[in-house]
Every structure is written in structure tokens, then in C-alpha cells.
Amino acid sequence: MRRGWQVLLVLTILLVLPLISAENQVVINSKDWKDVSSGMLYAKLRNLDVHYVVEETHGVQLSSEVLNKNLKEVLLVESNNNLFIRGYEGRLRQDGFQAVKFISNTPYETNLKLAEKLVSENQINSFIVMDDAYPYNILSVAPYALTTKSYVLFVNDGNLDAVYNFLSQNADNILLYGRMSNKIQEQLSIFSPDVINTGNKIGDNIEIVKRFEKEKSPTQIIFTNGEFIEPSFFNNEFPVLFIGTTNIPSDVMEYIYQSNAKAGVVIGYDLYTNAKTIRDATGMRIFLKYGQGREEQIYALDIFPLPKSEPEFALKAINYNTLTNQVEVIYENTGNTFVYLQALSHKFKVNGVEVVSSIGDEEAFFLDVGDTKVILYGEVDLSSFSQETVLVESKVLFGEIPESLEKLFTKETKLNFVSYNDESSINVLGVKYNKAKKQFEVVVENLGYEETYVDLEIFDLFVEGQKTIFGGDITSIGKGKKKTITIDAELTEEDLNANKLVNIRAWYGTREDALVKTSKFSIDLEVVEGFSLGTAGVVLLYAVIILLFFLMRKKKRKH
Secondary structure (H helix, E strand, O other): OOHHHHHHHHHHHHHHHHHHHOOOOEEOOOOOHHHHHHHHHHHOOOEEEEEEEOHHHHHHHHHHHHOOOOOOOOEEEEEOOHHHHHOHHHHHHHOOOOOEEEEEEEEEEHHHHHHHHHHOOOOOOOOEEOOOOOOHHHHHHHHHHHOEEEEEEOOOOOOHHHHHHHHHHHEEEEEEOOOOHHHHHHHHHHHHHHEOOOOOOOOHHHHHHHHHHHOOOOOOEEEEOOOOHHHOOOOOOOOOOEEEOOOOOOOHHHEEEEEEEEOOOEHHHHHHHHHHHHHHHHHEEEEEEEEEEOOOEEOOOEEEEEEOOOOEEEEEEEEEOOOOOOOEEEEEEOOOOOOOOOEEEEEEOOOEEEEEOOOOOOOOEEEEEOOOOEEOOOOOOOOOOOOOOOEEEEEEEEEEEOOOOEEEEEEEEEEEEEOOOOOOOOOEEEEEEEEOOOOOEEEEEEEOOEEEEEEEEEEEOOOOOOOEEEEOEEEEEEEOOOEEEEOOOOHHHHHHOOOEEEEEEEEOOOOOOOOOOOEHHHHHHEEEEOOOOOHHHHHHHHHHHHHHHHHHHHHHHHO
């Protein structure tokens, strides 16, 4: 009997041993940024060496030259179908490592499984939750997570239940970071989490850097633009601050002025101009990290690009209307996402000499995908230069956050002299939200004497607690006519309750490609249930019509 218990004990030990984490370094072979981030956080929280593959040649070099040969036990986090190198476990073994493969079927599953490993090893009970729709947020939260011994969970509406179940069993402290849907916020609110959500990535980033400073007193800050992962970002000594790409947001400069940090580290050449601007303005020492040394040679940094939607636009033309004495600057959104624009200046020069005062925008304006907009300026008299060649030097800030535009566009454009008068006039009579059709229905009246083209946008609309803009398509309205213009928007009951008054901006004019006029309207929102037959309803309606038809025929035959 005793021998039987001994055998059972040995079998139990053999079964448990594989579950005990024996790895002393981690390697990640995946093209998904979530796998890379999860693996980096897991390793750092366990004080393990960690590396990730950035392309096939790099992976070969990593195994043969970079990994510490004294740390034989390697946990290989490898994507099942989205990896850089196949057979990488065998390569590690050839190079003398005892590799154990951790298959990542999905990055969300891997994210939770690595969290479970950390919990089982009594490493953590604190978690930061972020929506994976905003990849740049991982760079903001990583230093704070490692400083507070927290792990980062990636959430969206699809995996919300799995994250909720995990947190309900394992979390003592939870921080919700950044934008996320109402559904996520509501379901996770039961945990009474701490929340950082200022409405934009720059504000959120500054807030978590401030919290980092309360945990530690860093003498140095790492500067980036949020577009790529680099190992330095996963540290517990220095916070990561977003400083834009070609323009430093004003909130960032204000924070740096108040910071106690004496030095900044820039990762890569692209941001050096911004970093130099910070140095000149604040006296902060700036260090440029442009490579990594190994065996007395300099190698490229291990840069892992993050997914991004890049705003793009074109400055199509700049006109001077001699009849109205107005300058028209025409922009077109040529990208696949919306963009906010704000002209710092348009300078008018003849033979290199500025001939009139420059003009610019007081605030940023919205340009939706595929849209063209004309911005008017009436403070310039260029009529005396109609026979000259006038060049316009333009500097335009642009980005996805109106309060924190991160990029600078410059261009020199020849000024066109044109002559036309636009006497269009419109009025917005009312606005409804149709719940069944999920759209706004705006009634617009053409008060002018010509056909008028109208482009509407509903701005400062609170959706999931964030200010949002919805735009429609350009619509023509005959003279003296009224038309209902629809704008698609999916709003919840909470959203509707938060938007009793709707702000509408109309761009309009008699030329479809030059909507030179703009007006704003604030109107009470009427909510209607709407009516949508659906497929079944349409079939039923046809059945009723056919039935009535046969009944009428039968009645006629009786007579």
C-alpha cells in the first residue's frame, strides 16, 4: 500500500514539474504587437531577460549571437499563424538552449494565460486594462505597470467577458486606461476601478507620467511619438512621454517645464528635432539612442512598428477672390482616416518679400475622409498684386486630436486670382435622431436664389463620454427648397441623454467644389423611434397587398 502512495507521489510530481516556470529568459516570435507586449511585461515582472524577433534575419542573429548562453531555459512565446520564423524552437535548441514553446493561438488568449501564470506564481494582483484599438497606449502604461507590479490586459467588446471573469477572480487593484466603449466601462465598473481617461492620448499620457512620478522621482524621461515598440519603453525607472512627430503639443511642453527631470532620451533620429526644441526651451540634457552596441559594433535598434491610421491631406489651392477680397484655402482629406487641421500661418510673398500680414486659424477644424473644405480669410487686401506672381508659404498643424496636433505640414503654393460672388444662404430648421435607422435627420432650407451645395457636420457630440464629430455627404438643394440630410451615427440611450442640444456646422456654396461659406446652428434634438420593416415586414406587407388584391377581384365578380 505504501509503495502505491509512493508511485502516486512520483507521478504527481512529474505532472506538476512541467507547470513550474523554470525559464530564465523569454523570446517572442510573433508579428502581433499584443503578443510582444504581453511577453515583455511577463518577463519584466519576473525579472527575466527578454527579446523579440523583428524580422527573419534578426531572429537568426538573435539566437546565435544575442541571447545569453548562460541562461539555457527559454520560454518561446510564438504565434500559431502570425510569426516571423517557422521552426524557431529547433533553431534555439541547435544553438544550445532548452526551449519550451508557448503557442499563442490568439493574442488575447495569450495575454490572459500569461497573466494567469503570473498570478499562480504570486507575482501580481494588480492590473491595468486598456482597449487594444489604441496600440500606442501600451507605451504609456508599461513603465507605470512595471513600477507598480501590474500586468496590462487588452480588452475590446469581443473578449470583455473573458477579461471580466479573470478580473473577478484575481484582481485586487484595477486601473482602466484610455478610451473604451460604454459597454466595457459599464461592465468593469463593478470593480470600482481607478480611471485615467482625459479624452485624448496626450492628456492620458501626461496623467500616467505624473502618477509614475508619485511612485518614483525620475531624473530622466524617455521621449517617443507612440508609433513603435523598443525595449527601453518596458522599464521601471523612467516614464515614457509622447512629444509628437514634427510638432510638440502645447500640453506636453507645459508639463516638461514643470517636471523635475533633468534629461531626456530620444529613441531614433526621427524625433531629434523635437527633442532639440525641448532642450533649447528648457535646458534639459538630451541623449539620442540611435543604435545598440554589441561586441564593439553598432547595430540597429529593435524597432517593432505599432499599427496606426495615418492622417493625410492635400492643400489643393489658394485663391484670392477679387470681388470679395477674401482668401480661399482649399484642403482635401486624401487619407483613410479623419484629420484635424490648423494653419499656423499663410505668408504672401512677391520676389521673396512678404507683402501683407500673414493669416492663420484660431482653432483646429475637422476634415472627414474624402472631404474637401474651403477656409475663408477676409483680412487681406491683395488686389494690387493681381499682375504679380504671389507665392504663399503655408505652415499647417495636423493630427487626430484637435487640442494636441502632433505634425507639421509646410508647402509653397502659387496664389490664384479669381472673380466670383457666392450669395448662397441656408437655414437649419430642425434635427431628429432616428433610433431605428441609426441616423440624424437634419432639415435644411435653401434661402438663396441658386442651387446650393451643403456639407453638414455635427460637432461636440458626446459619444461614450467623449466629444465626437459626425459628418455627412455633400447634398444639393434647389433654390427655395427644403431637404432632409441624413448623417449616420450609432448612439446609445446614454448618448442621447447627454446630447439634448445638437451643434451643427454647415459648409455651403453655389459651387460643389468650393463651399466657401460656413454657419453654425445649435438646435434641440428630437428623438424618434423611426420605422423599419425589415425583411419579414416587407414580406408581410406584400402578402397583405396580394390578399387585398384577390379580395377585391372576388368582390367585383359577385357584382
